[in-house]
Amino acid sequence: MSEARNKQIIIYQEEGQAVEVRLQSDTVWLTQAQMAGLFDVKPQNITMHLKNVFAEGELDAEATCKDFLQVQTEGQRSVERKRKHYNLDAVISVGYRISSARATQFRIWATRVLREHLTQGWTLSRKRFESNASELEAALALVQKTAQSPELSLESSRGLVDIVTRYAQTFLLLQRYDEGLLSAPKAQAGGELLGVDDARIALAKLKANLMARGEATDLFARERDEGLASLLGNLEQSVFGEPAYPSVEAKAAHLLYFVIKNHPFSDGNKRSGAFLFVDFLNRNARLLNRRGEPVINDIGLAALTLLVAESDPANKETMIRLIMNMLAEA
Secondary structure (H helix, E strand, O other): OEEEEOOOEEEEEEOOEEEEEEEEOOEEEEEHHHHHHHHOOOHHHHHHHHHHHHHOOOOOHHHHEEEEEEEEEEOOEEEEEEEEEEEHHHHHHHHOOOOOHHHHHHHHHHHHHHHHHHHOOOOOOHHHOOOOOHHHHHHHHHHHHHHOOOOOOHHHHHHHHHHHHHOHHHHHHHHHOOOOOOOOOOOOEOOOOOOHHHHHHHHHHHHHHHHHOOOOOOOEOOEOOOHHHHHHHHHOOEEOOEEOOOEHHHHHHHHHHHHHHHOOEOEOHHHHHHHHHHHHHHHOOOOEOOOOOEOOOHHHHHHHHHHHHHOOHHHHHHHHHHHHHHHHHO
């Protein structure tokens, strides 16, 4: 299996079968016929899966589909015909739905290539940014470090790729700021946190469920020195009469960060942090976006949690702004 890159094409090749596709606007484009050949299925299967991808709202058809002119021979003459092409997001979505040996090989290849784009710095070229964008470089370094973590499974790696791809535009916006820093986004004021007693009850239920499945011990979510109460109290504090964390996005980001990094529990800080983060978003009607889709799926949440866990405390503000921008863009 191999791939070749330049400004025009990218080639996926497996067992002598090569697919040459269009490369434009930082993504690749395939027709339904090319996808059928790629996954070794009938074109009708591709049509069915694409219809389901768009019907279920997994992808937006207008954003992932485009007409390109193709030159083809008809009789004795060459003519240009418009052919509908689908970008890499659509190709991968279809590839994860198809059950075939070739589709499995493609999924492994695609995830590996995208992971290489992260770890080797191909996805976001540093040449695009001003030399003083130090905070951006710190953010990319965190992603690169986490992408190499042995804790990431193939699926979690894809989740991390999804996060970086989804919020790449946020990084590009840095060029518009003189400081070259990732700014806080427009945010929704307020945000209701769980009281400490309710939070303990919710975590106790989570712990019981995990222990029943053999996925946790009695140490899970066991509080250290009133650590949870102190953490939630800090999130509610005021500065000169104004909330220290005045928005839903700020509270959510700091809640996830503080539980993971401050270790208020003897065990299970990452899982507890992810649980409280999701519970907070749900409680404040922010778990779903405007289209009724989850702002982050379970794989993406696992990858984001690991990203926070492996980040350097010196980069705290970078991580907080990344999470806030993620929620604001959802």
